[in-house]
Amino acid sequence: MNKNTKLVVLTALGVLVFEVVALVFVSYSGIPDVAATKPEGKFMRWFLNTTKDHSLSARARSLRVPSFNDSATIVKGFDHYNEMCVTCHGGPGRKPDELAQGLNPSPPNLAFSTRDMHPAQIFLVVKDGIAMTGMPGFGTTHNDSAIWSMVAFINRLQTMTPEEYQRFQNSRNQN
Numbered sequence: 001m002n003k004n005t006k007l008v009v010l011t012a013l014g015v016l017v018f019e020v021v022a023l024v025f026v027s028y029s030g031i032p033d034v035a036a037t038k039p040e041g042k043f044m045r046w047f048l049n050t051t052k053d054h055s056l057s058a059r060a061r062s063l064r065v066p067s068f069n070d071s072a073t074i075v076k077g078f079d080h081y082n083e084m085c086v087t088c089h090g091g092p093g094r095k096p097d098e099l100a101q102g103l104n105p106s107p108p109n110l111a112f113s114t115r116d117m118h119p120a121q122i123f124l125v126v127k128d129g130i131a132m133t134g135m136p137g138f139g140t141t142h143n144d145s146a147i148w149s150m151v152a153f154i155n156r157l158q159t160m161t162p163e164e165y166q167r168f169q170n171s172r173n174q175n
Helices: 003-029 042-060 071-084 098-102 119-128 144-157 162-174
Strands: none
Touching: 042 119, 071 144, 071 162, 119 144
16 A cells, blocks of 8 residues: 555544544534424435435335225225324324324325325335334234235325315214
């Protein structure tokens, strides 16, 4: 190794050590405010969203999406959604419950936020959750079939009117 190469390698190692020490210092200093009532900065939001999007895309490639044409599957998905998801995400004509107002990041409106997502990505979010967002993973309590039914309903939710959602709610309350 020549003198210039050694200098570059040592400089890179020095910068890396400095960054690790700075990161540890910041972590132990208590300087960052982790309060849920304070939104994260633009860089952190970009970093977390970019990481989430690429992670989901990479993991979704290997999943086979079942057909969602069966209305019984959508009804089953509604039942799960209505029991576990509506509290935080709301629905057409239905606001999220008070609990969701204190979450940071705010739970998205799934009728809109899932429109650009592949069903396999939605499946992964429902099954595994998303760390540090308040989104739990339901794969520990629900089998894949139940999760796919939730995905089927969420896909249907994207075009559902408040009146249609209320009809779903009314029909399920009568049972």
